[in-house]
Amino acid sequence: MTKIYIAGHRGMVGGAILRQLEARQAQGAALELINRTHAELDLTDQAAVRDFMQAEKPDVVILAAAKVGGIHANNTYPAEFIYENLMIEANVIHQAFAAGVTKLLQLGSSCIYPKAAPQPMAEDTLLTGPLEPTNEPYAIAKIAGIKLCESYNRQHGVDYRSVMPTNLYGPGDNFHPQNSHVLPALIRRFHEATRDGLEEVTIWGTGTPRREFLHVDDMAEASLFVLDLPKAEYDANTDPMLSHINVGSGSDISILELAQLVAQVTGFAGRITTDPSKPDGTMRKLMDISRLKAMGWQARIGLEDGIDETYRWFLENHDTART
Ligand SMILES: NC(=O)C1=CN([C@@H]2O[C@H](COP(=O)(O)OP(=O)(O)OC[C@H]3O[C@@H](n4cnc5c(N)ncnc54)[C@H](OP(=O)(O)O)[C@@H]3O)[C@@H](O)[C@H]2O)C=CC1
Ligand SMILES: C[C@H]1O[C@H](OP(=O)(O)OP(=O)(O)OC[C@H]2O[C@@H](n3cnc4c(=O)[nH]c(N)nc43)[C@H](O)[C@@H]2O)[C@@H](O)[C@@H](O)C1=O
Numbered sequence: 561m562t563k564i565y566i567a568g569h570r571g572m573v574g575g576a577i578l579r580q581l582e583a584r585q586a587q588g589a590a591l592e593l594i595n596r597t598h599a600e601l602d603l604t605d606q607a608a609v610r611d612f613m614q615a616e617k618p619d620v621v622i623l624a625a626a627k628v629g630g631i632h633a634n635n636t637y638p639a640e641f642i643y644e645n646l647m648i649e650a651n652v653i654h655q656a657f658a659a660g661v662t663k664l665l666q667l668g669s670s671c672i673y674p675k676a677a678p679q680p681m682a683e684d685t686l687l688t689g690p691l692e693p694t695n696e697p698y699a700i701a702k703i704a705g706i707k708l709c710e711s712y713n714r715q716h717g718v719d720y721r722s723v724m725p726t727n728l729y730g731p732g733d734n735f736h737p738q739n740s741h742v743l744p745a746l747i748r749r750f751h752e753a754t755r756d757g758l759e760e761v762t763i764w765g766t767g768t769p770r771r772e773f774l775h776v777d778d779m780a781e782a783s784l785f786v787l788d789l790p791k792a793e794y795d796a797n798t799d800p801m802l803s804h805i806n807v808g809s810g811s812d813i814s815i816l817e818l819a820q821l822v823a824q825v826t827g828f829a830g831r832i833t834t835d836p837s838k839p840d841g842t843m844r845k846l847m848d849i850s851r852l853k854a855m856g857w858q859a860r861i862g863l864e865d866g867i868d869e870t871y872r873w874f875l876e877n878h879d880t881a882r883t
Contacts, residue, residue, distance in 0.1 A: 561590045565618040567603060567652055568625030569595035572732040573667060573725075576780035577622055594618060598625075604647035606655075613659035621656045622783070623649070623666035623705075631694050631764075631841045633739040638697040645701030653708045657718060664720040665787045666709060668702040668804060670772075670845050671695045672724060680848035683724075683802055692842045706804045714800055721794060723786050726808035726847050730776030730866065731873040734882040743773060746819055747871055748883065750826040759830040761823070764838035767816030772846050774809045775861035775869075782807045785857045797855055808847030809859040825867050 564581065568574035578593065585591050594616055601612055603625055627644040634641055649666065656664055673681045674689030686706070691699045709720035729743040737748065746763065753761045786794070786805055798805065813821075819832050861869075874881060 561592050562620060563592040563594060563616070563618045564620045564622065565594050565616065566622045566624060567595075567648075568623070570597060571624060571626075571628070572730060572734070572776050573728065573779055573783070574622070574624035575732045576730065576776045577624060577783055580777075580780050580784055603651055604644055606647075606651050609651040609655045610658065613655040613661070617659050618656075618661055619663065620787070621652065621661050621664040622787070623652050623664065624783075625652075626667070627698075628734070629739045630741040630745065631839055634695040634698050635839060641695075642697035642701050645698060646704055649701065649705040649708055653705070653712065653720065657712050657716060662718045663787070664709070664718070665783060666705050666720070666722050667783070668705055668722055668724045669699070670724055670726045670806070670808070670847055671699045671842070672702050672706070672804075673845065675842055677845075679844050680846040681806070682848040683804055683806055683851060686802065686804070694839050694841045710801060710803050713803065719791055719794075721786055722804040723783055724804050724806050724847070725779050726772040726774050726806075726845070728774055728776050728779050730870050731877075732776065733870065735874060736883060740882075742771065742815060742818065743822070743867070743870070744874075746822040747826065747867070747874055750819075750822045750828045751871070751874065753830065754826050754828045760833055761819070761828060761830065762833045762835050763815060763819045764835055765815065765840040766836050767819065767832075767834045768814055769840045769842065770812040770814050770844045770846070771818070772808050772810075772812040773818075773863055773866070774807065774859055775866040778809070778859040778861050779807060782852065782857055782859075785855075786852075789855065793855070797851060805852055805855075806847040806849050807852060808849045809863070810847075810849050810853075812844065812846045813863070821864060821867055822871075825864075825871050 733744040
């Protein structure tokens with residue numbers, strides 16, 4: 561029986577990973593899944609995380625808990641983004657090690673790469689230039705997470721792996737009007753405009769930045785794919801000082817094109833305008849996914865289908881969704 565702790569199991573990604581592991585259980589896999597809500601275990605609390613890890617002694621840890629938000633939240637609450645993420649990573653990774661956990665997977669983000677990184681961004685562009693200012697504190701914490709894993713691997717011979725997701729979306733997302741990422745924000749704004757018969761919807765920034773989107777079910781599948789890789793295979797495809805793996809869909813679109821897609825899915829027929837007083841952030845951050853592709857994984861859910869499914873989820877779960 562393998563005992564797996566999923567940190568952040570009520571979040572969008574952690575929830576999708578939990579669903580896929582439960583499906584494996586239902587098919588007879590010998591898995592024991594353990595989790596704690598944020599209220600039950602605050603991962604920024606070192607002593608609480610130590611006591612939890614010592615009491616549970618999981619075999620595997622999946623770290624999908626983090627302080628997460630879109631461009632406005634990152635820009636407005638930088639202290640929370642750097643402090644909470646550093647604490648969560650340091651506590652979970654160190655206390656997992658102290659409790660004898662030899663296998664761990666943590667999630668970073670595509671914002672770890674320099675603002676001016678050549679496109680598509682390969683893993684080895686890490687730490688080659690200045691970061692995007694709107695999310696530098698969050699990115700620094702995410703880079704620290706990668707380096708924590710690499711350092712424990714090098715010094716202690718454990719097997720801690722890192723995946724770097726592109727922009728994610730899907731069921732369970734946060735639809736808050738200000739603090740969410742662009743896709744859930746636009747789904748909500750276009751839905752409400754259609755419902756209220758508005759003639760115009762305004763999107764933030766110039767509409768020209770490009771983003772690469774990946775459905776959360778693809779992300780959960782990629783995370784488990786990387787976690788399941790035999791160590792020899794993982795090691796053969798990575799470097800001890802550069803051990804993270806990009807996860808993306810392989811293509812990007814402009815924010816204006818994204819808005820047009822969301823308008824179509826939600827049935828909005830009015831005008832789309834831009835608000836250049838809001839930040840654009842990075843102009844482009846397309847992931848180079850050749851490393852993961854060579855290992856044998858590729859995304860399956862197309863953007864239009866994914867938005868359609870997410871919109872239906874939003875309509876059906878409006879009362880309980882994070883809005
Ligand atoms: N969403 C995206 O577009 C992207 C996400 N990622 C990364 O993927 C991972 C998962 O993100 P996602 O699922 O979208 O985020 P969510 O916000 O949906 O989920 C994060 C989860 O972490 C929990 N959490 C936060 N702080 C604490 C804490 N101090 N103690 C315990 N639990 C805590 C949250 O609980 P609660 O809500 O109760 O606080 C929530 O359940 C993160 O590492 C994120 O950085 C990377 C790239 C893109
Ligand atoms: C995943 C990634 O997410 C964050 O980076 P980001 O990609 O810039 O995030 P975003 O999804 O919030 O915005 C994408 C683009 O879209 C534009 N945009 C238009 N209209 C809305 C809008 O209504 N809301 C939002 N949020 N953005 C909008 C917005 O101006 C920007 O040009 C990181 O901080 C960090 O957390 C991280 O790793």
